[in-house]
Amino acid sequence: MKTIHFPNVNKFFSKGAEFFGKKILALGFLSVIVGAMIFIIELLMAYSIQYFLFALGIGDPQKVTNAIDLSIWELSLFEALLFFLVVISTRSILVWFQTYSASIISVEFETLSRKRLLNWSLSNRSAQVADVSSMFNEKIVGASNFISSCLGSVSRLLVMTLLLVALIKLSVEVTILSIAMLMLVFFPAKFITKKVRLASNSIHRELDFSIEKIIKGVKNILFLHIHGLYKKEIREVDIHLSEYLTQYKKYHFWVGMKHTFPQVLGIWLLCAVILISKDRELIADVVLVQFFYLFIRFIQNAGEVSNLASYLSLTRPRFLAVWDRWNEMRSWTDDWVEGGKDPKLFGGLIGWRFEGVSYAYQNGVDVISQLSMDIMPGEALIITGPSGSGKSTFLSLMLGLVKPTHGQIYIQTKSESFLIDEARPQLLNAVGYVGPENFVIAGSFRQNILYGCQRSCTDEELKSVINQSGCSYIFDFPLGIEHQLTEQGEGLSAGQKQRLGLARALLRKPTILILDEATANLDKKAEVALVDTLAELKSSMTIVAVTHREELLRIADRHLTLPTI
Template sequence: MSMSDGMMVWRSAFRLGGSRSRRWGSVSTATGLLAFVFDFCFALTLQRFFVSIGLVSGSADMPLLGAPGSPASEAMLFVAAGLLKSLTVWANSVSTGATQVAFEARVRSLIAQWSLADGKVASGRVATLFGDITLCSAAAVSTSYYFVGRLLMLGATLVTLLVYSLETTAAVLLLLIFLTPAHRLLDGVITRASADIQQSLASVNDRLMRGVKNAIFLHIHGRLGREVEDQHALISRFENSSLRYYSFASARGVIPQVVGICAVVLIALQGSQVFADNSATLIAYLYMVMRFFQTLAEVARVTANIRGNWPRLQVLSDWCRMDLAPVDEAIRSELHHSRQAVSGFDRVGLTLKEVDYAWPGACRGLEKIDLEFGPGSATVIVGPSGVGKTTLLLLISSLIRPDQGSITVSTREGAFEAFDVKHRLLATAAYVGPDPFVIDGTVREFLAFGQSESKTDEQMWQALAKAHCGFISQSGAGLEHRLSEQGGGLSAGQKQRLSIARALLRSPHLLILDEATSNLDADSELAIIDTVRQLKGEVTIIAVTHRDAVQAIADSIVQFDSEGRVTQVAGEALVERGEPVKEWHE
């Protein structure tokens, strides 16, 4: 990776972390430099204390304090310097941790917004980004602030040592030559292990999410044992790579400490000659040498940490640039509008003229679509899987914008371009999909979820009755009956009927049913269809279905063929009423 690419990754990371993370990071850097000040004070007070008790001879004068006083006063001064040093270390540790937490909170909030607003993201990818990628990226960013603080501390310590003794410090620096080849060797291993950790963990997440969703298939088709073995192999790969990383990253921090011990021994052996004029100075100098190599070891350790987390930071930067940035403004707009009270329309119809839409990278899309959904009419959309029925629903709902053509909303207030009145259109609509959205809570909370205004118990019971949810009244707890997140204790059909009740409770003027009766038995389906039939005239109904029974209420049928061509024909209901059959678009 080039330096410009690396700088782009860092800029992206610091921007993603937000102002709170940057403020805490600045405190972390500042307290790192402040730690040097108290380290130096600690060294000087240690020297004064040793002189005061006669352990060493020489001068230990300090500005403002003068010559050493009694052992008791010097001991108190030494303890005070130690406490200030410890307090600074504590503040540095807290601010570094706060930097990481602020980064995690900010990035996870952005990931949550993006994944919910986009709606097309693989759950395995969201889990990886939300967990490992964010956690390790936060560690890299917080460590980078800590690293800068330690570099400043290292530089200040080196200057202090040079002031004490230029020749001795120069000899100490020569020992650092031995660190370079060893660190380069270790860095190569750490980089390879870090990349393997990230790749293996991402694979584990993706495969696990896929396996959880398809657990029944794995059991029935005899793939459970093989899937577990494959998962175990990926986890073992992650474990081995992690052990390799921690082994070599720890060695990177140990090597400077070993060199430092050797330096202290050599200085101590020659100290009587170098510091002959004031042997007490040797105490402070040796302490600062030890702190120099300890800080160097910390720098080596944190650079290994940054290198270890670098692959995750790159993934996060790529996500920000390729996925978040293009939709960031749209997400903020959606969040703003979703919090506002928006009035819907009393009556809506929709007209699509010459509409084209293709997903990025798709082989084909919808082309030259001309459709009409009259106010209060019922339209059924049919066709094989994968030809664009869901895409058509997204276009009708203005959740995506056509590449070409126009979609017009007809209301009592006039006609509007659909995307211009998107939020009013959505406030008018209700949706029931094939996989009901169930929340962990009571039936009352389930029904109230997504309502624009509060509903009375009477209204809830009326909606439940229209959706033929008699099983709720039979449960004993009624509206207080608790549902788990997965709808445990309810059949798929019961969950779907509850979702239909929730949609009816919204009193919509546009009702979108996406395979909403797919899990119902024949009798329940007919009962629900009868309820939907009664809504015609006031509610515009658009239903995607593979079930013949639903087509009985259709005024028109939109047919997709296997090539994606679309035809709109008169439905059974229109023919039965004997109304003139208009010339539908092809």
């Protein structure tokens, strides 16, 4: 017999299994199984109530003809009561487990998604701070709630289906009549669902706008204060936050209505059905108790499904955002090569050779086009150009952090030349880097300078790099090098932080020094002193500096000006 394969279906389930992870899928499957067990308990609950009534002398089990024959067991009042207590206790345990597993699934997914985002955001230079922050908090939490709500809906739909089968077993006519009357709830429920959806969309819109405005305002706080615009920004965000609150109130009002209205109306309708059924003798009196209990549970599960459906509409956009980001992260690969050339080859000075190198953004626009040049070991290359001309991209190409769209980049030593991909880790180990915003950790000056250093350093080495980088201000603090800093480097100017970064870079004893706008926050005197230091270091390392200022040009062996894109 020929086997039929469904590659798209298999691919879908394989991708889903990868997205959720084995542990979450196992817990989800177990949660659905527990849902089926809860149905069995609900059925036993109906029978245990009936047994209890029989034990009290209410009803005759011999008259039961269209359900399980209850006359096969003759239970005493104590036994009937014990049976009821065991069943209701078992139900409570299963409901607890279902609630617990839903919470665990939610937290498991949050943790898994955050780990993925952490790895991607710190490995990918194109990650945006605002986007990562929003994804890490609000969107991942919303997506995890969406998943737990989906599982809750599946479990309750399963229970509803099984309850419906049980009701039909008790009485086909009464079940059809009950469902038909319950359909009267459909049109009001549809109206309420529309209100829930509109409020849900408004909530997302107002929250996203508020987050975007706050992040933009914090990043430009000096501009806002200088121009007296910060109060205007606060008022604008306040308006959207107030609207967010209003829409959230509407959302919960209509969700409450959607959850409560079907149950209340359903109970009224059920009572009407029972009166009709009794009047027309559609169902035996002794079975009415079972039918009444099971149909109430059917209505309650329907109400819970309706409520979860509303919450799914609220959290669905967050889930889709996480799903789309996961697909993006899944297709993104870090081409890091762990092997390659012997690190000892990098003991000497290093240069580069660019052969027809181009790099284009995703929109297809070339930021660097057909660049061919040599940077000899020990030279000082100064890169200038207007903002957006590709200076940072050029540095990323030099360090192998991005691949050129066209062309090749080679590392050059005095004795040989090879592709940059062959030994990128060894290349980075030879680099000292100072960026426009220095990375400060909570700790002492000593810990900040040593941060990232993979070898033991003497106090003499620390003092040497402190003097070379112009960080003698450290000794003006009462505790000197042991003075404690916050992560924001409070008490230090931007220029002092950058000199601290230079000290850290020089401590690595690099053969390549990368300066990315490292003098931007220095005053003229400090900048001149730094350039004098770099002039002395030229013989011991290759220097590549991106700058908008002219002082660094006096040490340039090569000057690259990148044009406006």
